[in-house]
Amino acid sequence: xxxxxVYIYDVLAKLFSKKGLFEVGSLVSEYxxxxxxxxxxxxxxxxxxxxxxx
Numbered sequence: 001x002x003x004x005x006v007y008i009y010d011v012l013a014k015l016f017s018k019k020g021l022f023e024v025g026s027l028v029s030e031y032x033x034x035x036x037x038x039x040x041x042x043x044x045x046x047x048x049x050x051x052x053x054x
Contacts, residue, residue, distance in 0.1 A: 001029060001044050009045055016047075025049035 001009065009029050016027045031046040 005044055012045065021047075 009027075013027050016022060021027075026048045028046045028048055029044060030042055031048070033041045033043065033046065035041060
């Protein structure tokens with residue numbers, strides 16, 4: 001991520017924390033996401049809820 005994207009991530013993480021959303025999930029940057037057996041995407045920011053961890 002570039003500097004502007006890191007700033008946006010930081011603002012979102014603070015809002016995420018302020019709303020108490022870290023209790024139900026995580027805000028992750030640069031997370032590898034498997035779409036299929038051969039397709040992988042790496043979005044800048046991902047909201048992972050605890051139900052997605054199981």
